[in-house]
Amino acid sequence: MFRTQRNAQIHLLVGACALTLGSMLGLERWEWLALVLVIALVLAAEGLNTAIEAVVDLITTARHPLAKIAKDVAAGTVLICAITAVIVGCIVFLPHLLVGM
Numbered sequence: 001m002f003r004t005q006r007n008a009q010i011h012l013l014v015g016a017c018a019l020t021l022g023s024m025l026g027l028e029r030w031e032w033l034a035l036v037l038v039i040a041l042v043l044a045a046e047g048l049n050t051a052i053e054a055v056v057d058l059i060t061t062a063r064h065p066l067a068k069i070a071k072d073v074a075a076g077t078v079l080i081c082a083i084t085a086v087i088v089g090c091i092v093f094l095p096h097l098l099v100g101m
């Protein structure tokens with residue numbers, strides 16, 4: 001997945017940046033918990049999306065409405081997880097970053 005999927009590479013990089021920023025800001029235990037869970041959630045959704053894309057392409061390379069639904073729903077799942085991760089990231093990081101201002 002990380003070798004071939006550009007979005008997965010981006011999500012891995014963003015997750016690593018979030019963990020680095022977290023260690024610099026000295027997060028509390030619950031904040032680490034939330035951060036690790038949403039990073040894992042996004043990467044797991046990317047994995048399922050990649051697997052579903054591969055299975056659809058294995059079954060048919062022709063255009064098919066069900067193939068479109070499978071790929072679009074899988075991609076939408078990643079988007080929902082990514083938006084959730086951004087919201088959690090704001091809840092965790094903003095109070096720490098605003099205190100320093």
Ligand SMILES: Nc1ncnc2c1ncn2[C@@H]1O[C@H](COP(=O)(O)OP(=O)(O)OP(=O)(O)O)[C@@H](O)[C@H]1O
Pocket residue numbers: 005006007053060061062063064065067068071072075
């Ligand atoms: N066999 C198909 N039949 C109908 N629509 C398809 C089919 N394959 C792809 N599509 C449509 O084209 C879009 C792009 O498909 P593609 O296989 O390039 O995946 P992707 O979402 O661009 O993912 P990635 O870039 O990570 O491979 C899908 O979201 C879907 O809407």
